[in-house]
Amino acid sequence: MKRSNQPFFWLLFGAGGMLSALIGAMLVFITGVAAPLGLGVHADLMSHANAIAFARGIPGKLFLLVVVSLFLWHAAHRIYHSLHDLGIPPGPLAQAACYGTALLGTVVATVALLAIGF
Amino acid sequence: MADTRKIVLEVLRYTPGQSTAPTLQQYPIEFTDDMSVLQGLQQVKDFVDGSLTFRWSCRMAICGSCGMMIDGAPKLACRAFLRDFLPGPLRVEPLEHFPIERDLVVDISDFVDKLGRITPWIEPREPRSLEQGEYLQTPAQLERFESFSHCINCMLCYAACPQYGLDSRFLGPAATALLHRYNSDSRDGAQAKRMELVNSEEGVWACTAVGYCSEVCPKAVDPANAVNQNKTASAVSWFARFLPGRG
Numbered sequence: 001m002k003r004s005n006q007p008f009f010w011l012l013f014g015a016g017g018m019l020s021a022l023i024g025a026m027l028v029f030i031t032g033v034a035a036p037l038g039l040g041v042h043a044d045l046m047s048h049a050n051a052i053a054f055a056r057g058i059p060g061k062l063f064l065l066v067v068v069s070l071f072l073w074h075a076a077h078r079i080y081h082s083l084h085d086l087g088i089p090p091g092p093l094a095q096a097a098c099y100g101t102a103l104l105g106t107v108v109a110t111v112a113l114l115a116i117g118f
Numbered sequence: 119m120a121d122t123r124k125i126v127l128e129v130l131r132y133t134p135g136q137s138t139a140p141t142l143q144q145y146p147i148e149f150t151d152d153m154s155v156l157q158g159l160q161q162v163k164d165f166v167d168g169s170l171t172f173r174w175s176c177r178m179a180i181c182g183s184c185g186m187m188i189d190g191a192p193k194l195a196c197r198a199f200l201r202d203f204l205p206g207p208l209r210v211e212p213l214e215h216f217p218i219e220r221d222l223v224v225d226i227s228d229f230v231d232k233l234g235r236i237t238p239w240i241e242p243r244e245p246r247s248l249e250q251g252e253y254l255q256t257p258a259q260l261e262r263f264e265s266f267s268h269c270i271n272c273m274l275c276y277a278a279c280p281q282y283g284l285d286s287r288f289l290g291p292a293a294t295a296l297l298h299r300y301n302s303d304s305r306d307g308a309q310a311k312r313m314e315l316v317n318s319e320e321g322v323w324a325c326t327a328v329g330y331c332s333e334v335c336p337k338a339v340d341p342a343n344a345v346n347q348n349k350t351a352s353a354v355s356w357f358a359r360f361l362p363g364r365g
């Protein structure tokens with residue numbers, strides 16, 4: 001019997017799910033609603049200068065990488081299994097498309113965070 | 119009959135070799151408050167149409183043979199009461215996700231085959247001779263597997279499982295629950311063999327945690343919980359391979 005490769009992705013899925021449950025809604029609210037409307041946050045919280053400074057610090061880099069990649073891995077795994085419900089059988093192709101997208105996103109985020117400097 | 123009410127049973131009929139496709143047949147019946155859906159079907163078979171075919175035996179939710187789709191949900195016909203489906207008509211169909219053999223009888227060979235594959239017996243961890251006496255177990259050790267041993271093989275959970283419906287290679291809820299029953303028995307030593315099945319592509323990983331299996335289970339076996347516990351066990355074993363000294 002062939003061993004399933006799902007435990008690896010399931011772990012990333014679980015970690016991403018946990019993280020998004022803890023901070024996902026809050027992040028959407030702060031960056032998508034509170035900051036643009038100036039609701040209870042400093043006016044230039046999301047200004048370009050602030051964002052760059054955040055992305056250049058080591059804690060900021062780690063935070064961004066973890067949030068972007070784990071959210072992506074969570075979504076990829078969820079979509080992979082939902083495809084089955086829509087009649088698209090799971091298999092190497094669907095795996096490559098879903099997990100490949102998450103991997104690509106992780107690589108792009110890493111490169112971008114490095115390119116932006118320290 | 120005292121205090122009877124009327125309901126129409128709308129029963130799926132199919133005879134291999136004769137029908138080209140399943141059809142629905144209506145049977146108006148009179149029933150009393152204490153009558154189960156199974157008793158309704160028996161009334162039809164005894165007095166209206168002897169050709170109607172369905173499985174049953176114990177009439178008391180023990181044997182697991184009367185599972186069918188009742189009003190669209192997998193239920194034991196002997197445990198569902200006609201009074202709960204008024205005004206009707208009440209649709210009665212064979213268990214979903216299994217090939218129909220005839221009328222309400224489905225072909226269960228896939229499930230029987232799965233039961234055979236999980237090593238459904240105890241292989242003693244340490245052999246004992248008769249003189250050494252019985253294998254002792256503490257109440258806490260019993261509790262670890264007891265609820266999973268309550269399964270009556272009614273297959274309602276398979277009719278409830280969308281993943282089994284999509285791909286029947288999936289080991290599925292009840293077989294995993296029974297596998298877990300043996301794997302968590304302190305007397306057993308065949309875990310490694312069963313874990314190969316759990317870890318395989320047909321094992322627990324097809325499950326997407328829908329949970330409907332546990333909802334429909336008439337014996338509170340909670341097969342979803344067994345599948346979940348084995349996902350964790352399987353993930354641990356997946357990563358344990360990379361530890362030094364492990365194969």
Ligand code: SF4
Pocket residue numbers: 268269270271272273274275276291292295331334335336337338339340341
């Ligand atoms: S786990 Fe429950 S629903 Fe599934 S076969 Fe066993 S008793 Fe029936």
Ligand code: FES
Pocket residue numbers: 174175176177178179180181182183184185194195196197
């Ligand atoms: S007849 Fe035995 S479970 Fe219903």
